[in-house]
Amino acid sequence: MKRTNRSVIPxxxxxxxxxLTILSVVVLIPLASLVVFSAQMSFDEIVATITRDxxxxxxxxxxxxxxxxxxxxxxxxxxxxxxxxxYTFPLKRLVDGMIELPFALPTAVAGIALTALTADTGLVGGxxxxxxxxxxxxxxxxxxxxxxxxxxxxxxxxxxxxxxxDPAYEExxxxxxxxxxRIFWKIVIPEIIPAALTxxxxxxxRCLGEYGSVVFxxxxxxxxxxxxxxxxxxxLQEYDYASATTIALVMLVASFVTxxxxxxxxxxxxxxxKGGI
Amino acid sequence: xxxxxxxxxxxxxxxxxxDNVSFGIxxxxxxGLLGPSGSGxxxxxxxxxxxxxxxxxxxxxxxxxxxxxxxxxxxxxxVFQSYALFRYxxxxxxxxxxxRVLKKPNNExxxxxxxxxxxxxxxGLENRYPSQLSGGQRQxxxxxxxxxxxxxxxxxxxxxxxxxxxxxxxxxxxxxxxxAKLGVTSIFVTHDQDEAIEVADEIIIMNKGRIDQIxxxxxxxxxxxxxxxxxxxxxxxxxxxxxxxxxxxxxEGAEQAIVRPEFVKVTKKTETQKYxxxxxxxxVTDVAFRGSGIELSVLVNGVTLxxxxxxxxxxxxxxxxxxxxxxxxxxxxxxxxxxxxxxxxREPVVVx
Amino acid sequence: MYKxxxxxxxxxxxxxxISVIFVVLxxxxxxxxxxxxxxxxxxxxxxxxxxxxxxxxxxxxxxxATALAVIINTVFGLSAAxxxxxxxxxxxxxxxxxxxxxxxxxxxxxxxxxxxxxxxQSPIFPLLQEWxxxxxxxxxxxxxxxIFVTFPFISRELIPVLESRGNDEEEAAALMGAKGWTIxxxxxxxxxKWAFLYGVVLCAARAMGEFGAVxxxxxxxxxxxNTLPLHVEILFNEFQxxxxxxxxxxxxxxxxxxxxxxxxxxxxxxxxx
Numbered sequence: 001m002k003r004t005n006r007s008v009i010p011x012x013x014x015x016x017x018x019x020l021t022i023l024s025v026v027v028l029i030p031l032a033s034l035v036v037f038s039a040q041m042s043f044d045e046i047v048a049t050i051t052r053d054x055x056x057x058x059x060x061x062x063x064x065x066x067x068x069x070x071x072x073x074x075x076x077x078x079x080x081x082x083x084x085x086x087y088t089f090p091l092k093r094l095v096d097g098m099i100e101l102p103f104a105l106p107t108a109v110a111g112i113a114l115t116a117l118t119a120d121t122g123l124v125g126g127x128x129x130x131x132x133x134x135x136x137x138x139x140x141x142x143x144x145x146x147x148x149x150x151x152x153x154x155x156x157x158x159x160x161x162x163x164x165x166d167p168a169y170e171e172x173x174x175x176x177x178x179x180x181x182r183i184f185w186k187i188v189i190p191e192i193i194p195a196a197l198t199x200x201x202x203x204x205x206r207c208l209g210e211y212g213s214v215v216f217x218x219x220x221x222x223x224x225x226x227x228x229x230x231x232x233x234x235x236l237q238e239y240d241y242a243s244a245t246t247i248a249l250v251m252l253v254a255s256f257v258t259x260x261x262x263x264x265x266x267x268x269x270x271x272x273x274k275g276g277i
Numbered sequence: 278x279x280x281x282x283x284x285x286x287x288x289x290x291x292x293x294x295x296d297n298v299s300f301g302i303x304x305x306x307x308x309g310l311l312g313p314s315g316s317g318x319x320x321x322x323x324x325x326x327x328x329x330x331x332x333x334x335x336x337x338x339x340x341x342x343x344x345x346x347x348x349x350x351x352x353x354x355x356v357f358q359s360y361a362l363f364r365y366x367x368x369x370x371x372x373x374x375x376x377r378v379l380k381k382p383n384n385e386x387x388x389x390x391x392x393x394x395x396x397x398x399x400x401g402l403e404n405r406y407p408s409q410l411s412g413g414q415r416q417x418x419x420x421x422x423x424x425x426x427x428x429x430x431x432x433x434x435x436x437x438x439x440x441x442x443x444x445x446x447x448x449x450x451x452x453x454x455x456x457a458k459l460g461v462t463s464i465f466v467t468h469d470q471d472e473a474i475e476v477a478d479e480i481i482i483m484n485k486g487r488i489d490q491i492x493x494x495x496x497x498x499x500x501x502x503x504x505x506x507x508x509x510x511x512x513x514x515x516x517x518x519x520x521x522x523x524x525x526x527x528x529e530g531a532e533q534a535i536v537r538p539e540f541v542k543v544t545k546k547t548e549t550q551k552y553x554x555x556x557x558x559x560x561v562t563d564v565a566f567r568g569s570g571i572e573l574s575v576l577v578n579g580v581t582l583x584x585x586x587x588x589x590x591x592x593x594x595x596x597x598x599x600x601x602x603x604x605x606x607x608x609x610x611x612x613x614x615x616x617x618x619x620x621x622x623r624e625p626v627v628v629x
Numbered sequence: 630m631y632k633x634x635x636x637x638x639x640x641x642x643x644x645x646x647i648s649v650i651f652v653v654l655x656x657x658x659x660x661x662x663x664x665x666x667x668x669x670x671x672x673x674x675x676x677x678x679x680x681x682x683x684x685x686x687x688x689x690x691x692x693x694a695t696a697l698a699v700i701i702n703t704v705f706g707l708s709a710a711x712x713x714x715x716x717x718x719x720x721x722x723x724x725x726x727x728x729x730x731x732x733x734x735x736x737x738x739x740x741x742x743x744x745x746x747x748x749x750q751s752p753i754f755p756l757l758q759e760w761x762x763x764x765x766x767x768x769x770x771x772x773x774x775x776i777f778v779t780f781p782f783i784s785r786e787l788i789p790v791l792e793s794r795g796n797d798e799e800e801a802a803a804l805m806g807a808k809g810w811t812i813x814x815x816x817x818x819x820x821x822k823w824a825f826l827y828g829v830v831l832c833a834a835r836a837m838g839e840f841g842a843v844x845x846x847x848x849x850x851x852x853x854x855n856t857l858p859l860h861v862e863i864l865f866n867e868f869q870x871x872x873x874x875x876x877x878x879x880x881x882x883x884x885x886x887x888x889x890x891x892x893x894x895x896x897x898x899x900x901x902x
């Protein structure tokens with residue numbers, strides 16, 4: 001890497017060197033080994049691996065549950081952000097702090113706690129069992145775990161936008177005679193949507209790869225509650241590294257595409273907010 | 278010449294920030310580097326300081342080429358546009374920083390800082406943080422900090438840009454006085470013509486990475502050499518065709534005519550006007566009160582000119598027909614500017 | 630501001646109601662469950678589970694891996710932030726993208742790539758064996774995987790703060806001849822202190838709780854390569870529910886400490902600026 005312009009501030013060589021070294025050892029070389037390893041397989045092998053029924057159904061389960069969970073989070077995230085920014089109520093600070101819990105609480109702990117809660121013998125599971133609804137060990141259970149994991153993403157994406165939303169905006173529209181619901185739908189919602197989409201994308205990406213919280217609650221029944229990370233794990237336990245790597249590669253591509261789309265939304269959004277290029 | 282730039286070129290990507298820039302500065306002078314934004318003036322300053330490196334050309338200070346000398350060894354004090362005061366250090370520590378880096382003994386540092394604090398008139402505020410100071414006070418601290426290690430050359434990047442108008446006026450005088458008192462060679466960058474004229478001993482005018490003119494403020498103002506300089510100063514009215522103004526020579530290839538407010542004399546029909554016979558008739562389209570006088574917009578021969586009158590003169594209202602006499606016009610041909618005088622000024626005056 | 634109408638009051642309180650119910654159900658209840666399950670059979674059983682030899686070893690391993698991940702990511706985060714915000718160079722955009730990459734990678738894949746790099750099928754595996762270096766199914770592997778999943782946590786807190794502030798102060802100090810370390814310590818660090826602490830806390834939180842990546846690379850050797858979350862898994866899968874929740878309660882405690890630290894840091898950081 002070459003500096004395009006000399007700077008008086010010292011430390012370019014040292015800090016860039018450290019950065020590149022650690023980046024290479026921790027990220028680049030390991031990721032490259034994934035590519036190198038899968039390059040040893042033929043295209044037919046790869047196709048055969050990922051089109052196995054069990055693998056295909058795990059992809060379906062993963063995508064559907066991640067999508068539904070992120071959708072729930074998108075809606076609840078906007079509601080939570082709205083409530084936390086626009087209203088005051090007792091214990092608000094506590095609720096605000098709690099939002100961050102899924103980032104702080106180890107996923108395995110969340111996993112066993114949610115499983116205990118939603119199993120037929122649990123507090124919530126028992127209630128629903130009366131109506132013949134099962135949560136733990138079904139796709140509903142997986143979705144619940146993924147909702148837990150994804151809560152902070154949308155809230156933390158929307159909150160700053162709502163905070164910055166100039167009240168003068170809403171007031172101006174109010175003076176012009178727009179009704180409250182009209183103001184909300186025409187002015188507030190368009191401001192929130194890009195942020196909510198960003199949060200949705202980030203949550204979706206995280207949910208696709210989530211393992212710790214899901215492994216306990218899923219029950220891991222092939223074709224029903226087996227998600228992609230679980231398949232990779234079970235292939236590894238059978239020392240079938242080739243299959244594991246192939247499936248991992250597809251997952252990796254899926255999450256990169258998600259990230260790319262999120263970035264696209266973000267750049268478009270900052271363009272609108274800041275103007276200029 | 279104490280500071281000398283020879284054929285300096287500098288690119289940023291496709292943007293040419295310095296185009297073969299050469300000039301010299303005498304020791305002890307206060308120089309204003311003047312130009313519009315993007316003209317490359319700050320780049321020149323940063324190259325002298327060593328914050329940027331020229332693509333080609335030599336920078337010479339005190340007879341030595343210093344291109345390869347690291348910025349910190351050039352003996353230069355630099356005042357940033359934003360002041361760049363260390364926000365987590367007190368006024369005292371800010372001023373002392375350069376001395377501490379030089380590993381000066383503590384008592385010497387104390388003495389020097391006290392001296393500088395006194396010089397900038399901030400006694401008693403040594404323990405304040407920059408955020409607890411006014412804009413003007415911060416500027417003074419930045420000035421003192423740059424001076425602390427006794428630099429041979431002081432560079433100031435838009436030193437007054439961040440200060441409100443009233444304090445700015447005051448600081449300009451203060452800075453000019455300070456620099457004269459200390460006798461340190463100084464270069465400051467500004468986009469404000471008034472500032473350059475008021476403060477600088479000599480002005481260097483830059484445009485599009487090139488130097489257009491160098492000279493004393495009055496010379497640069499009254500005898501612009503280039504089209505750009507002619508149109509940059511004053512509050513010029515610029516138009517293409519001046520052939521309707523009868524009393525001026527016609528120059529081959531003239532592209533623009535530039536008339537400054539002080540070139541225009543506007544009189545009411547009832548007033549006496551020395552050059553009435555060669556005055557043109559105009560209609561007043563706007564009257565605006567400026568703090569120091571009245572500014573008129575007058576439509577003459579299809580061109581709107583700006584003129585000034587004092588409060589003492591009889592008032593003029595919008596729509597009034599007036600006599601307009603133009604003393605001088607700058608005419609530009611290509612890059613060059615020519616000053617044309619009204620021919621009537623050379624002819625014997627016929628008093629009616 | 631408008632006067633609150635009756636209908637807007639209804640909207641307000643129903644939204645607050647929905648939010649509170651959601652937070653209680655999804656976030657608070659799981660926390661409470663961990664605690665109640667842990668103490669289901671009384672304090673003595675809890676104490677036994679928590680002071681069990683394997684648990685104590687798991688705590689130490691978790692702390693070790695977390696500390697190492699925080700230290701390496703601190704070195705990396707500070708270097709990367711300095712390099713990226715203080716200098717102009719080609720490839721900067723790619724560099725920042727690469728740094729952010731690990732968070733988008735599924736933890737399982739994060740574990741897998743280290744397995745492929747240092748495991749039995751790796752081309753360098755014979756070399757590692759010859760030098761008797763164990764990475765996979767050993768502590769170094771756990772540490773590497775932990776560093777990977779927390780990789781950008783510190784640098785991405787620092788970069789925006791440094792970027793928004795510009796380089797004037799550093800340039801001014803460098804012009805006066807200050808050395809790099811002096812500039813960093815005296816000029817730069819005071820500005821990024823809170824953001825840095827914030828990043829450290831986030832990094833520590835994720836590092837101590839990492840499950841998927843560590844699960845792949847650790848080999849689940851009880852007493853050797855078992856971190857706290859892995860220990861929870863083993864106990865749970867062995868239907869030892871009370872001990873599982875007892876160990877989980879340690880992690881809950883750590884999580885609560887982290888949340889409190891986080892909001893204190895955030896509060897202090899906002900106050901200073």
